[in-house]
Every structure is written in C-alpha cells, then in structure tokens.
Amino acid sequence: MGAGEGVASESSSVQCWLSRGGTEGKGKEKQASPEKEVNELEANNLSEKEFREMVIRWLKRMEDKFDNMSKNQEEMKKNQEEMKNDIAAVKNSIESIKSRLEEAEDRISELEDKMEKNTQLQQLLETKIRKHEESLRELRDNTKQNNIRIIGVPEGKETEQGIENLLEEIITENFLDIGKKNPTQIQEAHRVPSKMNPKRPTPRHIIIKLANTNDKGSEGDVLGKMEDYQSAEETAFVVDEQHCERAIESAIGGNAYQHSKVNQWTTNVIEQTLSQLTKLGKPFKYTEWPVYYDL
Numbered sequence: 203m204g205a206g207e208g209v210a211s212e213s214s215s216v217q218c219w220l221s222r223g224g225t226e227g228k229g230k231e232k233q234a235s236p237e238k239e240v241n242e243l244e245a246n247n248l249s250e251k252e253f254r255e256m257v258i259r260w261l262k263r264m265e266d267k268f269d270n271m272s273k274n275q276e277e278m279k280k281n282q283e284e285m286k287n288d289i290a291a292v293k294n295s296i297e298s299i300k301s302r303l304e305e306a307e308d309r310i311s312e313l314e315d316k317m318e319k320n321t322q323l324q325q326l327l328e329t330k331i332r333k334h335e336e337s338l339r340e341l342r343d344n345t346k347q348n349n350i351r352i353i354g355v356p357e358g359k360e361t362e363q364g365i366e367n368l369l370e371e372i373i374t375e376n377f378l379d380i381g382k383k384n385p386t387q388i389q390e391a392h393r394v395p396s397k398m399n400p401k402r403p404t405p406r407h408i409i410i411k412l413a414n415t416n417d418k419g420s421e422g423d424v425l426g427k428m429e430d431y432q433s434a435e436e437t438a439f440v441v442d443e444q445h446c447e448r449a450i451e452s453a454i455g456g457n458a459y460q461h462s463k464v465n466q467w468t469t470n471v472i473e474q475t476l477s478q479l480t481k482l483g484k485p486f487k488y489t490e491w492p493v494y495y496d497l
Contacts, residue, residue: 377427
C-alpha cells in the first residue's frame, strides 16, 4: 500500500467518525435527513472543501449544544439561589414566630403575677374597708348618740309652737320627772327626709340633736321600758330604737349580724307599729340610735 492510500484511508475513517458524531450530537430533536447522511464511501469521495464544511457544521452544532447546557446550568443556579432565599425567609419567619411566642409567654407570666398581686391587694383593701366600716360605725354611734327621732307630729306643728316648746311639751306630758329634774337643751332640729313625699300619708320624722348626751341617756332609761303614757290630749307610745336593735342582734346571732340589715329590720318594725297606731289615732314617739337612714 502506498503513502497516498494510507492517508486516504485515515481521512476516510475521520470523515466517518465525524459524520457519526455529528449525527449523534443532534439527538432526537434534530435528526439529519437520510439524504444528508454521509456514509463511509461518500466520505471518501468528499473533496477537501466539503470535508471542511462538514467539520465546521459539526463543531457549530456542538457549540450550540454547549451554549444550551450553559444556559440550563445558569437557570438551575438561579432557581437554586431563589430556593435558598425562600428557605432563608421561611427560617426568618419561624424565628420571628418563636420570638413572638416567647414574648407572649413573658407577658402572660407578668399578667399572672399582676393578677396575683391585685388579688392580694384586693383582699387587703377589703380587710381595710371592713375595719374602716367598723370604725365609722363606732364613730357614728358615738357622735349620734345624743339624737332623738320623733314620729307622728303633724307637719307644721313645730313651726307654730317652736321645736323646743314641742319637745318640752312631749317630755312634760310623758316624762314629768325628767322634765323637772333635767331641762332639755336642743342644739338643732329638722325633719327627715328634707322633702315631703306625696305618696306617704304619714308626717315626716323630726330629728332633734341635744346639746348634752346625758339628756338622752336619762330619757332612754325610761323609754326602754316601752310603757304607755297618758297625756291630757292624746295617748303617746314611746320606744328606744337602741333597745330594738339590741333585741334583733341577739335574736339573729353574731355570725349573721349586718348593721345595715338590723337598721332596716328595726325601721320595718317601727313603721308597722306606726301604721297600726295611726289607724287607732295614736301618735308614735321614740328615740333613735343612730339616725343614719331616713324612713
């Protein structure tokens, strides 16, 4: 075999390989048409120019393929970066939620502590209020013990003859010995309530404040007996309200005692008695201890 034949044979082999590689490189997307396929025999018959053109086409196809691969790779990298960013955002959201939960737990704990303190403070305030109520009740009893309430005096009678003369008349008619022994000094007097109630047929009560506590004390010893006293014009019934309250307190017991209820019950008892005496035409007079409610 000569040198020319060896070169031709080698050239034919390269052309066949290039022809196969070019066809395989296209893949299924761009299959060469049957008439354009180059077999080994035709490759041997190609001229130098045709062979170069064939190689250039094959290299172009390979270059396009590499470009597509590079683009796909860049797109994959871009998608991967987006996924990383999304994952980072999710992590940040989770951390934010955890932080808020911890903050909420801290606030709940603080509120629980405040509620506990408020409960203790409320209990302390209730205890102080009870003590203050007891102190006020004691103070009220001490400051109002020289008051007398008179029931059944017609409206305007105290204006006609004066409150002092009215009280002296009641004391003289019913407590003759007390009136002579210890003249009563009135500090002030007024009716309660301050305004008349047209729905109440009975006269308003008169509250008399004595200048000396002993005036009421001496009268209370007699009034507590709840005896009947005969006067020249009318029959008067007198009762000491302090004795009524003490009787009610002893009846209901110390555990169930409430001062407001005792006052209300005492008022109801006296009102019922007054109603019956009014029907009989007998005015009703009594002393009061204390006078912090209006009938």
